[in-house]
Amino acid sequence: MLEARLSQAALLKKLLDSIKELVTDANFECNEEGINLQAMDNSHVALVAVKLDADGFAKYRCDRAMPLGVNLTSLTKVLKCAKDDDRVTLKARDNADVLNLLYEAFVGDRVAEYEMKLMDIDADQLGIPETDYDVQVAMSSTEFARICRDLTNLGESVKIEVNKEGVRFTSEGDSANGSVLLIQTAESEAAYKGVLDKKKKKEEGESSGVKKEEGAEDEDETMADGEKEVEEEDEDEDAPKSAKKGKGKRISKKPADDDDDDDVIEIKDEEDAEKEKEKEDDAEHQEEEEDDAEEEDTSSKKRKKKATAKNGGPSKRAKKDKQIDEAPPGVYIEMQQAVQLTFSLKYLVNFAKSSALSNYVTLSMSNEVPLLVSYNFGSGSISYYLAPKIGDE
Amino acid sequence: MLEARLSQAALLKKLLDSIKELVTDANFECNEEGINLQAMDNSHVALVAVKLDADGFAKYRCDRAMPLGVNLTSLTKVLKCAKDDDRVTLKARDNADVLNLLYEAFVGDRVAEYEMKLMDIDADQLGIPETDYDVQVAMSSTEFARICRDLTNLGESVKIEVNKEGVRFTSEGDSANGSVLLIQTAESEAAYKGVLDKKKKKEEGESSGVKKEEGAEDEDETMADGEKEVEEEDEDEDAPKSAKKGKGKRISKKPADDDDDDDVIEIKDEEDAEKEKEKEDDAEHQEEEEDDAEEEDTSSKKRKKKATAKNGGPSKRAKKDKQIDEAPPGVYIEMQQAVQLTFSLKYLVNFAKSSALSNYVTLSMSNEVPLLVSYNFGSGSISYYLAPKIGDE
DNA sequence: GGTGGTCTTG
DNA sequence: CAAGACCACC
Helix, strand or coil: CEEEEECCHHHHHHHHHHHCCCCCEEEEEEECCEEEEEEECCCCCEEEEEEEEHHHCCEEEECCCEEEEEEHHHHHHHHHCCCCCCEEEEEECCCCCEEEEEEECCCCCEEEEEEEECCCCCCCCCCCCCCCCCEEEEEEHHHHHHHHHHHHCCCCEEEEEECCCEEEEEEECCCCEEEEEEEECHHHHHHHHHHHHHHHHHHHHHHCCCCHHHHHHCCCCCCCHHHHHHHHHHHCCCCCHHHHHCCCCEEEECHHHCCCCCCHHHCCCHHHHHHHHHHHHHHHHHHHHHHHHHCCCCHHHHHHHHHHHHHCCHHHHHHHHCCCCCCCCCEEEEECCCEEEEEEHHHHHHHHHHHHCCCEEEEEECCCCCEEEEEEECCEEEEEEECCECCCC | CEEEEECCHHHHHHHHHHHCCCCCEEEEEEECCEEEEEEECCCCCEEEEEEEEHHHCCEEEECCCEEEEEEHHHHHHHHHCCCCCCEEEEEECCCCCEEEEEEECCCCCCEEEEEEECCCCCCCCCCCCCCCCCEEEEEEHHHHHHHHHHHHCCCCEEEEEECCCEEEEEEECCCEEEEEEEEECHHHHHHHHHHHHHHHHHHHHHHHHCCCCCCCCHHHHHCCCHHHHHHHHCCCCCCCHHHHCCCCCCCCCCHHHCCCCCCHHHCCCHHHHHHHHHHHHHHHHHHHHHHHHHCCCCHHHHHHHHHHHHCCCHHHHHHHHCCCCCCCCCEEEEECCCEEEEEEHHHHHHHHHHHHCCCEEEEEECCCCCEEEEEEECCEEEEEEECCECCCC
8 A cells, every 4th residue: 555645735736737738648657765646648648757755745554566556647637736835645545546735734723634536647768767867967957947938939949059158049940030148167177067967977876776865865076077167267377268258148149130150059160160259258357347347236137247257256166165046157068079959949948847846957969869858846857858859740 | 656865876876786797687666765676687587675774775765665767888878977976866747758867966056967768668576585594604705706707717616615714715617716715703703793793783673664565476485494493592582573574585596487576577467567556656655555554654764773773882882893904814604503505606706896886795604595695884785686696507 | 725727607 | 809818928
């Protein structure tokens, strides 16, 4: 039998809000380590994987592995009946055809019980490849959501390009094209570094069958190669072109209107692009210094605010050690090799609903391989996989 | 003529928001005691009764009783033109076919005048049974709304069971069943006790001074037997039993099924209807005069007096008069006998819109008898009646 | 919680 | 065809 208690219904509610439009039926695979859900989306294009660690529950007991076939629409309805801060207990007998949900109000004079029918669902437990991705990007989840939403207004798909400087999201539509560039800065690096490390460790821990705590706890070490470089840049004098300049830089362009060669979209050769970028950045620097003098740091000017990066004082530095409570702008990138892939925005927008679950998101990519979009909340994670578009589809 | 001024348009706005979906046309029956509205809902299943006490108005004058036939959709539109804190004055001449509304801004630099067409509406002043219910439940109005909304996601109807421990709301649906239990606690009891007491007293006061019962149609027989018993439990010595009794009629669930001539809806002959109305009015006057004679005060004051009369203890007194500002969880129950009834959730959800008007709601039930859902705001009340479902319908 | 968009209904 | 009700986004 299963008995699992969450101290806050909000988590489950958010989870279901995240996936209910993508998947209508799925098995909750319960075992002693926790609850997992894995399903293709309704159109069999994307894959969703949810993981809830046993130790993320206030109480967890699952005597033996059991799949609970759940209609997510129904479950969503039932969860709507819980208040965010209700304590929720899930109960199912072995081989049960119902799932019982018990909601206890934070103040104890209200108890609600629900009983939801279960169903048999063909367990298409697709194995998910433990890929080593060429790039991993950590960034603000709301920023990612915003970008996807913005670009979805223009076109159907987005091209994601990752190189050492940052990540560029580009969409081309009939009436307009758009491109958003997120730059890796000392600030964003500091903020997100631990995230990728932790995530990596966690994954390792899991894949090796170990309990995840161990991996999760030692965040301090694991340094990928790229990481060290960046780290040095952090306070270096030698003015490394890239990471330093744009603290929280977010550049939007309309490539279509830009015929200059600094339009990276048009550039096929990565190296050239790199160089061009440098030039560009230098120029910006000068401009920015001027700007700083006159401009305050309002949101509308955020894009231009790069220059403030230079003044990145100790206060910003402090962010490094801090938990990611509010996710800073910018990105953190770990990469072996530059990557450029194109995805359907429709799905990404859908994935991005999970930003309610975490302040940051990680995008993992290798060329020709499905994108992994992953949100980690303390006690579990939700991952989405989406195959890239090939050619002009 | 009528001239009635409310210091806050918000009240009227909320009132109309509450009922406009249920009823599209209704008579505002104005007389010197205030304004009453009573109507079956559009599908003739539920009954709505609104009462605005004369002394709830900043200024109130109504020379003689007059019904104002109002299209609630129009009135809602007109009221949308008022700001919440505008002072609103309603004006109508005798036999007028328009209602004038004057909005004066809280700060005196804005005056708006509206004139709305009135219409003739067959006055189906159905008598409402002055039932003494087997149970009365007081609870947070938002909690009630929440429960109804929640359960409506699961099924069409809700079973309400009341016993001494608390109230249970249960709904069964195709994919899930749900049940919410609210417990009576010391806290909730303390908070709501005064509410029910006050309400009870108020109802008595009303029934002794109001009209609409004279037509007392042959439905007196529907008075529940339990009524008298209950009455005695009332600690009040001077309880005007005579007034209480026989005034009530029961709601006819489907007027179409009622062949009695008292159902004005069915009357085709306008003149006859007219005459009946007159007779009614006369009767009303007489009754009222009598009442006034014995209880030399305005009806609303009567109520207050009585309410205060009942409770000796000053501590109780304090509680009683205390407004319930934020309604605590839990319920307060007064009961003679356990009750279990089933209702259509659709209507309850609709009723629950009135939670904007009061922080608490009272549910009054007897087996086999229409539920009364009642919201009391300081200067009046809104009551809904809904017949229970019988059997498996 | 408010608003806009979509779908259903009269 | 229009209005209201419902659902998703902000």
